[in-house]
Amino acid sequence: VQLVESGGGSVEAGRSLRLFCAASGYIGNMNCMIWARQDPGKDRKGVAAIDASGGATFYSENIRPRFTISRVNKTTAYLQMNDLAPGDTSRYICAAAPRCSVVAGLVGLADVRVWGQGTQVTVS
Numbered sequence: 001v002q003l004v005e006s007g008g009g010s011v012e013a014g015r016s017l018r019l020f021c022a023a024s025g026y027i028g029n030m031n032c033m034i035w036a037r038q039d040p041g042k043d044r045k046g047v048a049a050i051d052a053s054g055g056a057t058f059y060s061e062n063i064r065p066r067f068t069i070s071r072v073n074k075t076t077a078y079l080q081m082n083d084l085a086p087g088d089t090s091r092y093i094c095a096a097a098p099r100c101s102v103v104a105g106l107v108g109l110a111d112v113r114v115w116g117q118g119t120q121v122t123v124s
Contacts (some may be wrong), residue, residue: 001023001024001025001027001030001049001096001114002022002024002025002045002114002116003021003022003066003094003096003114003115003116004021004022004024004085004094005019005020005021005092005093005094005116005117005119006019006020006022006119006120007019007020007078007110007119008092008119008120008121008124009120009121009122010046010086010122010124011121011122011123011124012123012124013024013082013084013085013086014055014083015084015123016023016080016081016082016083016084017081017084017121018078018079018080018081019051019078019081019092019094019119019121020072020078021033021035021076021077021078021079021081021094021116022075022076022078023075023076023096024025024075024099025031027074027075027096028053030096030097030098030113030114031051031052031097031098031100032049032050032051032052032096032097032098032100032111033049033050033069033071033077033094033096034046034047034048034049034094034095034096034100034107034109034112035047035048035049035069035077035079035092035093035094035095036092036093036094036095036107036109037090037091037093038090038091038093038118039090039091044093044109045060045106046060046106046107046108046109047059047060047063047067047079047092047110048060048063048067048068048079048107048115049067049069049100049101049107050070050071050077050085050100050103052074054069054070054071057069057070058100058101058102058107059102059104059107060107061103061106066081066083066084066085067079067081067082068080068082069082070092072116074115077094077096078080079092080112081121084094084121084123085123085124086124087095087112087123088121088123089122089123090120090121090123091117091118091120091121092119092120092121093115093116093117093118093119093121094114094115094116094118095109095112095114095116096112096113096114097109097111097112097113098111098113
């Protein structure tokens with residue numbers, strides 16, 4: 001399976017962006033789609049996750065209510081980012097895992113099997 005992100009860009013503070021993640025190939029048991037962020041020189045950090053049905057969503061602390069993760073279908077999910085702030089500037093990376101989890105207030109990344117290339121979000 002391959003993951004391709006789209007929707008990033010440069011925006012002013014207060015604006016919104018919607019990031020899409022599209023999976024192609026054999027999905028198999030990759031039931032959880034995840035959005036993570038990675039700042040320069042730092043480890044990736046989970047932001048939000050959604051299960052295969054879209055019925056269960058998971059967020060790291062301090063993500064809601066500005067960000068919402070949703071599914072279009074089994075192969076496509078998106079992250080709605082509202083009221084963006086400069087602190088949201090980061091590279092946002094889509095990932096897939098057999099299951100979703102939250103550990104110590106953060107969306108878990110330990111089970112990730114596939115990563116996308118990421119899309120840059122810059123807020124000024």
